[in-house]
Amino acid sequence: MVKAIEAAGFPVVHMCTITPISLTIGANRIVPTVAIPYPLGNPELSDQDEYDLRYHLVEKALRALETEISEQTVFEN
Numbered sequence: 001m002v003k004a005i006e007a008a009g010f011p012v013v014h015m016c017t018i019t020p021i022s023l024t025i026g027a028n029r030i031v032p033t034v035a036i037p038y039p040l041g042n043p044e045l046s047d048q049d050e051y052d053l054r055y056h057l058v059e060k061a062l063r064a065l066e067t068e069i070s071e072q073t074v075f076e077n
Contacts (some may be wrong), residue, residue: 003025003027013031014030016032023074029067
């Protein structure tokens with residue numbers, strides 16, 4: 001689905017826990033997430049810490065969307 005959306009001219013960020021799968025399917029912008037059962041959170045954190053974690057991940061995805069790339073890129077930081 002990621003490749004089809006990008007083929008239509010819309011940049012896409014694939015947020016995932018297992019980046020090798022994203023690379024295999026051909027996602028261009030990849031943002032690693034936390035864990036398989038909780039990709040965008042961590043129930044062991046306090047409410048504020050989990051909010052900060054989610055905020056950081058979404059912020060990273062937005063930076064990935066605005067970044068020009070020429071090959072598959074994993075946005076680690």
